Amino acid sequence: MHVYRYTGDTKPDQVLNEAGEIVGELPENAADLALKWYPFMSFCRKFDERAQLLQRQGRLGTYAPFRGQEAAQIGSFAALRPGDWVFPTYRELAGMMYHGLEPVHALLKSRGHPDAGRMPKGLNMAPPQIAIAAQILHAVGAGWACKLQEKDDIAVAYFGDGATSEGDFHEGMNFASVMRLPVVFFCQNNQYAISVPVDRQTASPTIAQKAIAYGMEGLRVDGNDVFAVYQAMRYAVERARRGDGPTLIEAVTYRLGPHTTADDPGRYREAADVEPWATARDPLVRLRLWLTRQGLWDDERQSACEAEAEARVRQTVADMESYPHKPLAEAASHVYAEMPEALALDLAKRGKEAR
């Protein structure tokens, strides 16, 4: 009798460990990248904290914080080109902003504005998906289109650990591997799907190993190590561009904040559980440590970086609050290419609040 058992390693790959030491292969231009990434990650952290505060003040609707996941997002988006197809979830705002989404636009979803999904021209990036895992299949389709169009663009599906329990994840992984499509499945395992921990989502020791069942390569990286994420993503993206098919990446990270502003994580985890992730494992702390040791960072630069991030966040909030209203009639003109008669008549009966 031959029993299949997973005997693989579960330790995530690292390049930069929690002590700020290099334990893997750095990208060639690591210093330049870090000097670009660290200030952006700092801005994202401030953006995220401010957004949660704005919700508390009633100036913003439900918001899904991403803090703690900046390295997983920025390290992976940094390996993409504007022509690549990106299908994010609602917790990918840091990566989406890095990819070119204006920060004010990143707030429109929580602002409840219909233009939140009107992604910028020139970027093949879908709006944040709300239905868990649905976007995975869209990425597979877009990757299929790239292959049919004989382009070397690729598609990326972003999703979380919870999404790996959904059928769409399995159908998408299977489909992409059978058809050998240029797709990267990028899972941010942030340990929780709202309140449910990852060991209630899967009995597999890792998410990365699920790739094996689909005849696909899988990678498991420390998602709070921006270099490790970047290297893994580059590997997967290059494979896809070469026509070698899809890859699953599991970036092991942690959601420092609540699931959304409507969630109270105190009901399902202890402050002591969060503590190590908020200190030595924090992706910003680690990168700053490395930059400092390289002689590329000091307190003065830190203060300037924080001041710049603060100014940009303030400007973003001001832009959000003055963003023009879009009336119902205008939003409703985007249901079909041409507005159906019954819809037009119904709108015409409404008062000026619809127009």
Place this chain on the structure above:
Amino acid sequence: MPKQTMIEAIRDALAIALRDDPRVIVFGEDVGRNGGVFRATDGLQAEFGEARVVDTPLAEKAIVGTAVGLAMAGMKPVAEIQFLGFAYEAMDQIAAQLARIRFRTQGRFTAPAVIRAPYGGGVRTPELHSDSLEALFAHTPGLVVVTPSRPYDAKGLLLSAIRSPDPVVFLEPIRLYRAFREEVPEGDYEVPLGRAAVRREGSDVTLVAWGPTVSVAESAAAQVASRGIACEVLDLRTLAPLDRSALKASVEKTGRAVIVHEAVRYAGLGAEIAASIMDLAFYHLRAPIERVAGLDTPYPPPALEDAWLPSVTRVVEAIERVMED
């Protein structure tokens, strides 16, 4: 002009679309080498290659979900769900994804995919192979829902659907695939979406039908004609958005309406059509609107389906009732 069955006309439409537009790809379960379980894609893979006529893994959500991504990225996917009952597997991708891409992105992206699916009863199938689910899709803003009742329309409507800027759910009545032949032009032509067709003119009662019930309505109309009742048979062809002017024109003339559909009655499209008639032609009505529909049960096993489906007799009885008032 050659005479064709509906399945042959559909196959020809797919071949024309594949030849005409390199962005078109046809895919689904068994559509490639096997040519589809009903042969709608017979020979297409041999002609257009394995990259454009594609056998997919057995996964309805993936079939529709990848169609969304393909369409967003500039392709024209024509996906087949093997039987409409299996579309339940893909409802999130159809209703919550495909239908909403244009609205969600406020026009930045569109997903003009076509989802073809055989549907309807009367052919003694196993469970979930005969369900008429058109109301689920018509209830979903963003989708165009189309169903032909004859070979000529099947070809022209399918070509229009493939060229539509909107996603189209294209429902093909199984019972009519090989029911009869009619003259179908060999070349490329379109039958416009959103327009009903008057199949028979009459001044006493409007029979509103689509897909498999058009022939039921026509038979009922022929039967009562000998008694001097002149029925107008309106074949909706597009179920969403509805051709309101055709409904209005017909009911203003007849003052009576009988709606005939296979789907269950409760919250079926007949209810929406009846309400539309009230909006459009209330003061012309001379009798309450009648609906002849499936029973409010799941689609029954084959031994019971004849009793379950709208029959010519039940349509005739409904016509008699509206003529009494």
